[in-house]
Amino acid sequence: MSGRTLYDKLWDAHLVRDSGDGSALIYIDRHLLHEVTSPQAFEGLRLAERKPWRLDANLAVADHNVPTTHRSDGISDPVSRVQIEALESNCDQSGITLFRMNDLRQGIVHVIGPEQGATLPGMTVVCGDSHTSTHGAFGALAFGIGTSEVEHVLATQCLVQKKSKNMRVTVRGHVGPGVTAKDIVLAIIGRIGTAGGTGYALEFAGEAIRALSMEGRMTICNMAIEGGARAGLIAVDDTTIAYVGNRPFSPLGKHWDQAVDWWKTLHSDPDAAFDHEIVIEAAGIEPQVTWGTSPEMVVPVGGCVPDPAAVSDPVRRSGMEKALAYMGLSANMPIREIRVDKVFIGSCTNSRIEDLRAAAAVVKGRRKADSVMLAMVVPGSGLVKAQAESEGLDRVFLDAGFEWREPGCSMCLAMNADRLEPGERCASTSNRNFVGRQGQGGRTHLVSPAMDAAAGVLGHFADVRDL
């Protein structure tokens, strides 16, 4: 019998029943909730007169809709306010733990789970949000679900799932200086395409992945979904275990030792078989910038906007032409000549302390370019914000003319007041450059925090390694 992949091990450990017809009932250890995808699920429970199966497996926080300014006055947008009040009343009525908007622990759901130790290796973690793949960085099986499945997990603590296939991307060797986790994952998506991981659980492996901090690994797994994979995974190692220790929800004493013994087995066996394998050389990865309206539309910063005329497939060519028209770019234009109007540093991809440190290191001693209308930094949680302030990072940003905001999803998806106006161009550390994602008519370029900071101080894209 050949060995098992990490995904196989996690699947087997959570199998309640295998139906034998391709679907199975799997147990969910951690359910994270936020205000946007949960109200209809709670309503469904009420209508069917059902109660949550297991309260302590749930943790809720409002993040998508919260304002990043003037929080003490509450929420001025009445529609957003109703949605956040609905989450509060649903959690209060059912007894689910909720971090309220003015709680220091409030933040983006995919930042606070790991920060609190609510995400642990070996768990199944779900949330009504596609970027739940983030938590796979801990060797957890984590994936996004829709509202009906949110209701299903609340009611049964289980999901009916079909097992995915196994895919592994190995990033061999080491990246050069100035090349970050964000660049690695954008390069991977550029290679496999936005649907390359569809139907797979996608494990990231190799020296370049092993060398990353947990923050970097979360950035990688966060964007597994942008490569089509519902779940991203990285094996547990000493870096994982060191991060997890001494967090509010982490195990203690005998349970900790017992947990660590199991966590150390959470890696793919050497003889495990994958359905699909890709190997990428880390040394070839340069800082990345997206040029189009899908994360797969990405090139190295030293490159040019690609030319649709050079593409023979008519569907792909037409997609590129539409993207260029929307983005207001012309073929063969050097990426470094693209000027930006706004800069957004934040989101569940890149709002953790390491991201803010990387951006601050570039900003320090410089000023926001006059041509940049707004450069905003939105920490991933109240605790990240406090940590950054204790390190003086807020001063670095404020002194440079950047704005320092309260935590939330903010301009990654522009559900709150933070958004692009039509035609505005933004350098963003977020995860999606879809049409209208950051505001109707807005143009998004995805980059790493350091690259984003460089665009903010220069007013156009630049190779952060040249600064």
Added chain:
Amino acid sequence: MHIFCSPNEALPEFTDMRAFTQVTATAAPLDRPNVDTDAIIPKQYLKSIKRTGFGPFAFDDWRYLDPGDLDVDPASRRPNPEFVLNQPRYSGAGILLARENFGCGSSREHAVWALDQAGFRAVIAPSYADIFFNNSFKSGFLPVVLPAATVDRLFDDCLATPGYALTIDLPAQTVRTPDGATFAFEVDAFRKHCLVEGLDDIALTLKQADAIRDYELRRRQEAPWLF
């Protein structure tokens, strides 16, 4: 036979989802790959705490010339005459023809609700993003997978034939064209069963409550830190 239920267990208390058996409807061609859920239903509508009312906002940015929001009456907005679904020949369409990787992006089930409430009962495409695909079945909405070459043909015929209607027969797992050609499609047995019978899958899972409790008991021994 599926262990969670058998067809004769389709008792009334388990049937609360709208069933899908056979649908004949006008097809509308949406000729773009990678249609993401932000395009299907933009974020401003996700502030609604209801499960209904999304139909007028399906493909909102493409469908209207001026911006919209929850508090803007869609009837007051100017439809974009260039957008294919606004063409009179596709009014009342109930089957959407789409390209690969349909529904990529966020997990918002609002995308399925919007399509459903805009009058679509099914979509036919060569491939889907996983979360959208999974969400579809929960609302009695069927995502049919057909080979890219077949979808090409359906696109061509649809564009060439005013009033082009397709019949999707879920029990038989076929798509039938007006000229009588029939294309078979695959669908997961459990999902098909739930959709054909209109079953509430939470009720079905709760029938396994003992198995869930047994699992929890065993897991509590193996991994007490999880409880």
